[in-house]
Amino acid sequence: MTADRASVDPAPIRIDLNADLGEGVGDDEAMLTIVTSANIACGFHAGTPADLLATCRAAVSAGVRIGAQVSYPDRAGFGRRFMEMSTPDLIADLVYQIGALDALARSVGGTVTYVKPHGALYNTVVHHDQQADAVVAAIRDVNPGLAVMGLPNSVVLARAERAGLPIITEAFADRAYTPAGTLVPRTEQGAVLSDSTEIARRVVEMTTTGRLTAIDGTVVGVAADSICLHGDTPGAVGHARAVREALARAGIEVARSRS
Template sequence: MPAIDLNSDLGESYGAWTLGDDVAMLKLVTSANVACGFHAGDPATLWACCSAASELTVRIGAQVGYHDLAGFGRRFIDVAPRDLTADVVYQIGALDGLAQVSGSAVAYVKPHGALYNAIVHHREQARAVVAAVTAYDDTLPVLGLPGSVFLEEAEKAGLRTVIEAFADRAYTPDGTLVPRTTDGAVLRDPAVVAERVRRLVVDHTLEAVDGTVLAVTAESVCVHGDTPAAVEMATAIRSLLDAEGVTVEPFV
């Protein structure tokens, strides 16, 4: 029977600014990529998110990113590798502390936004992130795009790598994500997104924007928590996968 992990980016509210519905999403996903305060999330928000995840037995991942609250971590920063390594260690440690006092712990690491996209090809920054995870806890798995230099460097370092796909993002013919500045980069129809995930899990394929069929064998699928219809999308995905006999569970 096929199985898939469903993850979402959560804990991204900040002070009086509320983004997404963390509790509703935590009732639908199996892994939570929780912000670490650099691109989004304040300590109280992150603690509340970790506590809710722990109560609902949802696995917590550290979503590390550039130090860029103003840009929501979606702007490339040419940070020195040593500084980036320190930034990532800092973020994992901060979130792990909040997760620990919530009765859980950080169980994996997933880069966010511009950092995630940069280390598909930017080897120096990829190595810097790998160095941080290895230094903090080399048993932590890392999530990334198939074919990325990040997963290549992580494998070389002996880290557990997890191939990830995106339910609500458009793909280029070469298997990378269409930039968010491009029209149609974010998919918004719950039925379309759910069918996309069903096809990914059952047939191991995704369709790029030009119709190219991409072969993708993923262990985890992401639904962005800040997408306006995120809860509706995750609900539609769960319903369709249940109907297809697909088990939604954390990756091992």
């Protein structure tokens, strides 16, 4: 009887938790005890080589997967300002960033396994064909085994799949969504959520149902392999702990995505 029941029991729900680290603005040490993937800055929007090396070392020690968080060359704007860039220039900048972070990671026993665009670049390649193609080309040229992390239904993930790259679909714990399933711009009121209980509830909802409520009250689909817990927002560690505890109570396994 036990064997028969076990044969039909559904597999446990599992979700990857990621955070933006190495930016010099959050408590990376604490976040690395909570997340399973670390999107480590590559120096173009934040982070010094020494900081990035230390973050890679800490991630390896914590058993956390390392991803390269690539961005526009915009330290003054923290990578949150759109930039028009030619395809060759953008590819070169991205190859440089991925390669540099991977060298740092390898020096401490790790390796870069995925790439996630940061800030304005992340939002741009949701819909911008030319820059999405440049992102995919750069990742493919460095290592076609690297996964690409991004929003479901984005241009960059569609192009990545077409190029044969693994993809990781992502949702955000503390960001409001538009009815179209994209992120509400940070310049708009209500774009960033601040209540730990509500953030944790939303993460459990999107993980178990693949849906959440958009800023206008409509329900949108947000099927995701990984949930981003921003490390640079006020109360970030408290939010992250609340999410991890809520997932545990719901019986959801927190583990690296399989991509």
